[in-house]
Amino acid sequence: MTSWSALEDELDHWQEAGKTATFWWRDDDLNEPTEAFDMLLNMRDQLDIPLTLAVIPDNVDPHIADQLEGCHLVQHGVTHTSYAADGEKKSEFPNSRNAADALADLAAGKARMETLFEENFYAFLVPPWNRISDDLLPGMADLGFVGVSRFKARKQAVPVPGFAEVNTHIDPVDWRGSRSAHSDAFILGMAVDHLYARRAGHVDAHEPTGFLSHHLMYDAPLWEITYKLLSYLNSHEAARFLTLPGALSVMEELSPRDTN
Numbered sequence: 001m002t003s004w005s006a007l008e009d010e011l012d013h014w015q016e017a018g019k020t021a022t023f024w025w026r027d028d029d030l031n032e033p034t035e036a037f038d039m040l041l042n043m044r045d046q047l048d049i050p051l052t053l054a055v056i057p058d059n060v061d062p063h064i065a066d067q068l069e070g071c072h073l074v075q076h077g078v079t080h081t082s083y084a085a086d087g088e089k090k091s092e093f094p095n096s097r098n099a100a101d102a103l104a105d106l107a108a109g110k111a112r113m114e115t116l117f118e119e120n121f122y123a124f125l126v127p128p129w130n131r132i133s134d135d136l137l138p139g140m141a142d143l144g145f146v147g148v149s150r151f152k153a154r155k156q157a158v159p160v161p162g163f164a165e166v167n168t169h170i171d172p173v174d175w176r177g178s179r180s181a182h183s184d185a186f187i188l189g190m191a192v193d194h195l196y197a198r199r200a201g202h203v204d205a206h207e208p209t210g211f212l213s214h215h216l217m218y219d220a221p222l223w224e225i226t227y228k229l230l231s232y233l234n235s236h237e238a239a240r241f242l243t244l245p246g247a248l249s250v251m252e253e254l255s256p257r258d259t260n
Helices: 004-016 035-047 062-066 099-116 134-143 184-200 220-235 244-249
Strands: 021-030 051-055 071-075 121-125 209-213 239-241
Touching: 004 184, 004 220, 021 035, 021 244, 035 220, 071 099, 071 244, 099 121, 099 134, 121 244, 184 209, 184 220, 209 220, 220 239
Parallel strands: 021 051, 021 209, 021 239, 051 071, 071 121
Antiparallel strands: none
């Protein structure tokens, strides 16, 4: 069972090695202003760390852009509807879906995001349920997307030339059980496991450890552990939170123009 002291020990190892443990924060399913969204922004302000907001383009309320200091908006699918065939896991962009149809939807969603949120939009895709057919990635790059964000350690930093992958690795929600917070030990284990794997060279050491939140379905335990963990990480001298564009800017596999 992983403890807070185990997380502290792991970060101390990074510090002793003269390395910086990078992190980033992504929140999914934004579509309209809500009380939960206000709570999320208040937490971001208190923590003073960058936040990437994954926005569903379909019927999005433009007023979500009224207070976005310290935030970037990225695209969260198009309608957040599953097109999975029988036997496939939920996905808006599964292997079985016609590629031309999927890319046409992605282009329409991107155009809407660019029109509504020109100053705040960053052309990154967060596929609903963290799933998308790899066959679509070259077409996405052609559409002007600069990357994709899924869940678990990435296999390749740049799966398509000029197109990055920056994933999340810590999800506090017990999706298959209570739909409230996992135990502290389980959540801390996700953090320590990815940090250790980076430090040991088992996964890409340059991929920042990503924290994933879902503000719309948060209850009190989820708000509590999210604040507690992010606050703790932000206070450790070895830790540094990056913006999503910042995570791309340190990728040697990309040229500077690919990160803009």
